[in-house]
Amino acid sequence: MDFRGVILLLLVFVGYPWVSVPSAAVRTSGEDYVRPPPRATLNLPSRRTKQSSDPQQVHISLAGGKHMRITWVTSSEASPSVVDYGKLRGKYTSTSMGESTSYTFLFYKSGKIHNVVIGPLEDDTVYYYRCGGEGPEFHLKTPPAQFPITFTVAGDLGQTGWTSSTLDHMDHCDYDIHLLPGDLSYADYQQHLWDSFGDLIQPLASARPWMVTEGNHEKELLPLFSSEFRSFNARWKMPFEESGSPSNLFYSFNVAGAHIVMLGSYTDYDQYSDQHNWLKADLAEVDRTKTPWLLVLFHVPWYNSNRAHQGEGDDMRASLEPLLYAAGTDLILTGHVHAYERTERVAGGRLDPCGALHITIGDGGNREGLATRYLDPQPDWSAFREASFGHGELKIVNGTHSLWTWHRNDDDEPVRSDQVWITSLASSGCLSRRPDKLEFGKISVGP
Template sequence: MQQPLWDSFGRLVEPLASARPWMVTLGNHEIEMFPIIYPQGFKAYNARWLMPYQESNSQSNLYYSFDVAGAHVLVLGSYTDFDADSDQYSWLLADLATVDRSKTPWIFELIHAPWYNTNATHKGEGESMRIAMENILYEARVYVIFAGHVHAYERFTRVYNNKADQCGPVHITIGVGGNRGGLAMTFDSPSRSISMYREPSFGHGRLRVLNNTHAHWSWHRNNETNSVIADEIWLA
């Protein structure tokens, strides 16, 4: 179960995680399995990262929502059931029905496995979840869907059902915080027309909600002497 690693990571991030809201979503590395005795589960994750799932009427710590700075943020679980018969699917419909766009005009979503990806790494791993849930988020007019998993940066245009669509969300993969396996270097060539910017570099992102109608996303490359905004987009 690698519990000592969980504890050492917790001590490492505690100075920041104890002073700022630290909202997380499960990824593939949070899956714990011990054959026969203990099938797939998330005991360590649930014990150490208690999110406001009860406050958002979710039955599971693996998916929840919260409001902040004029935005409603959905945090969905890529590695728990998400089909039309699942609790997560039912919760998502109910949660979106409560959104008051006069108070939270922005809706953002966080997942782990990206639904759109032109990198050779982890290609297609988010496809079944996209098929199950993309229409719900399209109808709700979600603005941006943020993903990780692929250790490279990629931003798509507004997209729905694999085509550019001005009513669809922008998809952004930002799995570039750093990992011991290195970067995912290989992208499809030529690039798909819906992929606006992609780069295999470590970095971090910043999302600023300025008002009810304008927000700004920027991605900052880390391996520069000075701070560099490598990619940015205004959302309106």
């Protein structure tokens, strides 16, 4: 093992100091709002107990075709991977069996991770369910089949006091699905933090589907060990197989009238890669008469006027933006930069009425603090930017209009700080200007 590997091993067992927290509130030039400093990491010891069959870290996700995946962890290896469910509290009319897995990470061994797909389920309906044949009852609500539908969005969550505020504010939204563009637990090799993160989000994630993609803090790559994305893939199985993807790191799904694509910023994306080939085929199958909205999420932003992480998305943008532009992508949501920014419609580095609207929302509550330094002057494509913790809410009202709102965490109150109506490209005439779908790879955008 090389020197870097030794250092990483030491970090796993003894911990390491995170980015320091400012001792005073931060004010940026020209803004009246004074941002409070980041809050400390929560003390959330794992509730895993030896031989316990109680379901822990329960979260749900869409599994395609009116099905839902229920995921939970038990300490007991004997606990069965079974879910009983029904539409009446305490009365279960259906049972589904599933599968289980576990993983090791150096000297850590996870609990038994259960994955059970239930359904078919009725749209816009509350179901009650029980995991493992015993224990507490949970409930979930399936998404609607038609508009309107509401998404919450927050990236770079972590496990701090601000994470708690963000989750609390989301809990007061009447939403259908949560979208998370990477950086979930901030475990960073310390595997018990995956367990505490699962417990932290369980009240929300067990009731509404969470659809996630990976960020850099999910990579957890150790030299000389095959560990890349091991924890993420074991704990957060997404419907990649249902969408024809070869990898859990990128996939797509349909809900109501939206086609949503989750891409991987940290897996190959050049024109010869599996991800590029899969995306090209996936977009070619999108029927904008049935799904007039096309949304895309990944971790590293392509359009970013913050000084943090400048240029990191350039290579991915060069490879994949032509495909997304040709497909008429309406909205691209990213994280990574710990601040909020919304662009105008843009493509090829310049304003374009048929380009995507980009939103960076890597401000869910992470322990690393806010990215407060912006480029000056502000680019013409940057419409609104602010370094504050918060979450977004996207309400797709119908096939032509949606309402985007960003809620800043002002102390412990959600304050609506940015709001804009978005018109779909499917209704704007832009799609008629696109080349044939089979020619996606030949289009070029920008200068």
